[in-house]
Amino acid sequence: MNAETRRFLLLSVLCALAAGALMGLGLGGGFMLDDAQTIVNNPLIRVSHLDKESLLTAAASFQAGHGSRPLAMLSFALDYWRQDGLDASTFKTTNLLIHVLTTFALAWMLRKLLTLARWPERRAAAGALVISLAWGIHPLQVSTVLYVVQRMQTLSTFFVVLALWAYLALRQAQMAGRPARRWVLAAGACWLLGMLGKEDAILLPLYCLLLELTVLRFGAQPPWHSQNLRRTYLALAIAGAGIYLLWALPHYWSWQDYPGRDFNSVERLLTQGRVLTLYLTQMLLPLPSRMPFNYDTYPISHGLLQPPATLAALLVLAGLLVWAWRWRQRRPIFSFGIFLFFAGHAITSNVIALELVFEHRNQLPLLGILLALADLLQAASARWQVPGRRLAVGLALVLLATGSAGALRAWHWGEPARFARYSVQVAPESPRAWLELAGMWFDRYKQTRSNNDLDRAIAMAEAGAKRTGATSAYANIVTYKSVQGTATAADWQRLFTRLNEVPAGRREKEILWTFLQNARAGIPLDRGQVVHLITTLSERVGFTPIENLQIGVFLYTQSSQPQLALSYFVRAAKALPLGDPNARQLAAELQAAGNEGWSQEILRANAAQPGRPNP
Numbered sequence: 194m195n196a197e198t199r200r201f202l203l204l205s206v207l208c209a210l211a212a213g214a215l216m217g218l219g220l221g222g223g224f225m226l227d228d229a230q231t232i233v234n235n236p237l238i239r240v241s242h243l244d245k246e247s248l249l250t251a252a253a254s255f256q257a258g259h260g261s262r263p264l265a266m267l268s269f270a271l272d273y274w275r276q277d278g279l280d281a282s283t284f285k286t287t288n289l290l291i292h293v294l295t296t297f298a299l300a301w302m303l304r305k306l307l308t309l310a311r312w313p314e315r316r317a318a319a320g321a322l323v324i325s326l327a328w329g330i331h332p333l334q335v336s337t338v339l340y341v342v343q344r345m346q347t348l349s350t351f352f353v354v355l356a357l358w359a360y361l362a363l364r365q366a367q368m369a370g371r372p373a374r375r376w377v378l379a380a381g382a383c384w385l386l387g388m389l390g391k392e393d394a395i396l397l398p399l400y401c402l403l404l405e406l407t408v409l410r411f412g413a414q415p416p417w418h419s420q421n422l423r424r425t426y427l428a429l430a431i432a433g434a435g436i437y438l439l440w441a442l443p444h445y446w447s448w449q450d451y452p453g454r455d456f457n458s459v460e461r462l463l464t465q466g467r468v469l470t471l472y473l474t475q476m477l478l479p480l481p482s483r484m485p486f487n488y489d490t491y492p493i494s495h496g497l498l499q500p501p502a503t504l505a506a507l508l509v510l511a512g513l514l515v516w517a518w519r520w521r522q523r524r525p526i527f528s529f530g531i532f533l534f535f536a537g538h539a540i541t542s543n544v545i546a547l548e549l550v551f552e553h554r555n556q557l558p559l560l561g562i563l564l565a566l567a568d569l570l571q572a573a574s575a576r577w578q579v580p581g582r583r584l585a586v587g588l589a590l591v592l593l594a595t596g597s598a599g600a601l602r603a604w605h606w607g608e609p610a611r612f613a614r615y616s617v618q619v620a621p622e623s624p625r626a627w628l629e630l631a632g633m634w635f636d637r638y639k640q641t642r643s644n645n646d647l648d649r650a651i652a653m654a655e656a657g658a659k660r661t662g663a664t665s666a667y668a669n670i671v672t673y674k675s676v677q678g679t680a681t682a683a684d685w686q687r688l689f690t691r692l693n694e695v696p697a698g699r700r701e702k703e704i705l706w707t708f709l710q711n712a713r714a715g716i717p718l719d720r721g722q723v724v725h726l727i728t729t730l731s732e733r734v735g736f737t738p739i740e741n742l743q744i745g746v747f748l749y750t751q752s753s754q755p756q757l758a759l760s761y762f763v764r765a766a767k768a769l770p771l772g773d774p775n776a777r778q779l780a781a782e783l784q785a786a787g788n789e790g791w792s793q794e795i796l797r798a799n800a801a802q803p804g805r806p807n808p
Contacts, residue, residue, distance in 0.1 A: 201304065201318050208322055209297035212329025213289055215599050219339040219606035220289065223281045225629065227342045231255065231269070233279055238270040241277075264389035265345040284341045292338045295351040296329035299560070302358035309361060310408045310526050312571070320571070323588055324563050330596040332479045336486050337553040339606045346553045348390030353397055353557065356383035360401055370414035399433070399536050402426050407521045407529040442544060451546035453699040456493045458544045463494035465542040466506040468550050473534075476555070476562045479595055481602040485620035487629075488550035510535075517565075526568035533561030609633050627657025628665055635673060647677055658691075667691050668704045672711055675718050685722045689729060697733035702740075705730055709747050720752050728757075741765035742775060759791055766798035773799065 194202070224233050232238060237254035240247040251270035252263035268287060276283040300321050307317035328334070337343045356379075363376035387394030405411050405426060413419040446458045456464065468491070475483055494503040517531035537558035541547055574584050605615045613630040620626045634650035637643070651673045658666035667688040674680035692701060705726060712718050727744055736744065745761035748754065766776045776799040784792040 197314070197318070201300075201322070204322050205297055205300035205325070208300060208326040208329065209293045211326065211596075212296045212334075213293035215330050215596060216289055216292055216335065216338045216603050218600055219335060219603040220282050220285050221607040222285065222339055222612055223609040224279075224284075224341060226340075227257075228340070230257065231266075231342050232284070235269075238266065238273050240270045240274045243274065258392075262345050262389070262391055264386060265348050265391065268344060268348070269341075281341065284344075285339055288338050288341060288344050288347060291344065291347045291351055292329065292334070295347065295354055296325050298351065298354050298358060299328060300325035302354055302361065303564075305358065305361045305365070306404075306408065307526065309365060312526075316571070320567055323592070324560075324567050327563055327592060327595055328560055330592070330599045331476070331559060332481055332484055332595070332599045332602045333475055333552055333555050333559055335599060335602045335606055336484070337556050339603065340553065343553045345391040346393075346556055349387045349394045350556045352383045352387030352390060353394050353400070356380045356387060356394075356397055357400060357404075359383060360404070364404075364409050364413075367413040367418060368409075393540050396536060396539055398429055399539065400533065402430065403529055403532040403536060407525040407532065445544040445546065447546070454546050455698065456549070460493050460495055461544065461546070461549070463497070463503050463507075464491075464549055465538075466510055467494060467502055469535075469538060469542060470506040470509055471550070472538075472555050472558070473562065475552075476559055477566075479598050481598055481605070482619050484552060484602065485616065485623065485626070486552065487616055487620045487623040487625045488548075489625040490620075490622050491550050493549070524568050524572060527565045527572075530561040530564030530566075530568065533564065534558040535561075537561065609636075622661055624657065624661045624663030624665055627653065627661060627663070628669065631657060631666070631669055631673070635669075638676075644677075647673060651677070662691065662695075664688070664691050664695060664701055664704055668707065671722075672708075672716060672718070675716055678717070680719065682722075685719065685725075689725070692726075692729060697730065701730060702734060702736075709743070709751075712747070712751055721754075724748065724752050724754055724757065736764075738765040738768040739775070741768075742779065759794070762791065762795050763798045766795045767801060769799055771799060 238251045252267040253260040255262045255266050272284045303321035359376050359380035363373045366373035384397050411419050411422045497504040517528040521528040541554045613633040616626040631650050631653035638646035654669040741761045742765045745758040749758035769776050780792040780795045
């Protein structure tokens with residue numbers, strides 16, 4: 194290791210530690226949103242001993258992904274084990290460590306990339322350090338690093354960066370005519386580990402193809418190896434396009450609204466044009482006030498001019514792609530950066546029915562934009578002969594401003610009440626932000642049993658209802674007042690009135706499930722009003738067979754009107770396949786309880802509709 198390499202090693206460690214120290218301002222925050230289902234309420238990660246069976250069970254416990262992402266789930270279990278409990282700061286510390294390691298690895302990967310792009314050696318090292326530091330301290334990283342469940346994303350990014358580093362070393366060896374087998378194995382192993390963190394690591398071959406089209410140009414020794422590379426990537430590109438066109442597109446496409454969403458495939462694709470330009474502005478102008486975290490009110494594009502910004506956004510994105518393609522030989526790093534931004538969104542900005550906007554999707558695409566900016570700066574400084582000292586001062590000021598914005602945002606994330614208040618401040622029309630603020634005070638009440646905390650929860654729910662008109666806010670008012678013992682018929686009527694004023698959909702269903710869960714948990718809700726809520730929503734939304742069964746079970750076991758359960762049981766039985774075990778089990782349990790008539794009626798309903806697909 195020569196002196197330059199030792200110096201780079203020291204500086205890359207310092208950059209990584211600086212990124213970690215900045216994000217560490219948010220370690221005091223709590224769990225939130227999807228953390229509940231995946232971590233807090235997931236008993237399978239609560240391992241007390243590191244035995245094989247417990248660890249394998251924990252690794253496969255990601256219910257939303259049907260057992261996928263085992264590496265991330267296993268890491269959650271290890272965090273629980275080492276703390277012997279659910280301490281959010283312990284989980285966030287692991288996220289922080291992954292971010293530090295990724296920032297360090299990124300510096301080394303970028304050094305090799307810029308060297309292969311024929312940047313001068315010292316300029317390549319300096320550029321790698323600046324880009325990796327800017328990436329590590331950027332405010333967009335805060336919601337990825339400090340939102341515990343997004344460890345799935347950060348783990349995937351870490352191993353993708355390592356895989357890209359290994360791929361560049363592999364290609365460097367091939368261009369020099371040296372053996373490269375160890376780098377093949379390293380890149381493959383990192384790619385596999387990345388996919389075990391989160392499946393979007395599958396995009397690695399696309400990233401490598403973009404490197405070939407811009408920086409590497411399929412160079413290899415001997416020349417026949419270069420031809421083999423071209424043929425291999427051509428075959429992969431054709432296979433990828435075929436899988437997308439013949440499987441993914443027909444499988445995920447929907448002309449109607451996606452189940453549980455307010456948009457269809459066309460609307461989602463149109464909206465993603467505006468979403469991608471939003472991400473670009475957040476990267477280029479990283480103000481915390483422009484990063485609300487909650488985007489549940491983001492407007493959907495219903496046409497090219499609905500809203501007009503849709504067409505403008507698509508034209509901007511098309512212009513960027515054309516620019517990158519035309520400059521792929523002139524400025525390969527710029528072109529690769531722009532292509533990397535789009536490639537990183539190839540899954541999340543496509544036809545899969547995901548939420549429209551999420552900041553964590555930018556972790557790798559952010560690198561692309563920083564690379565493009567760095568290459569433009571490199572070209573501009575060379576053209577106008579900017580003195581090195583002046584350039585260094587300018588970069589230092591930019592990094593200081595970016596780091597200050599990142600530190601401010603991390604500080605807001607560092608305490609639950611502070612974060613909840615700030616979320617409402619930057620997104621005052623977001624029902625989710627108000628829901629989190631009221632919920633934060635209610636969670637405090639559950640710990641302290643202080644009437645002041647419960648009063649604040651009710652006050653925040655009232656303020657959220659007044660500002661947003663969200664049905665969830667009215668539902669929380671009823672719930673919190675029921676806990677307090679002050680809920681009135683007027684409170685329930687306000688909820689029913691609002692439910693009748695808005696289109697019924699996924700959010701209204703979620704309100705029902707929350708009420709049923711709270712009733713089963715012992716919250717003293719008026720059971721008659723809960724039954725009225727069930728009948729009201731049943732007239733306006735459709736329920737799956739399993740949902741009808743769940744409603745029927747609640748009515749039969751938890752309400753004062755068990756006779757209402759039969760219609761839901763029959764409705765479920767008719768829709769279930771002939772002989773479905775759910776229908777048979779329900780009939781058997783009713784018969785064992787002495788309700789022979791209902792049991793026979795359910796079996797007759799199930800027999801009347803044979804051959805239905807399993808829900």
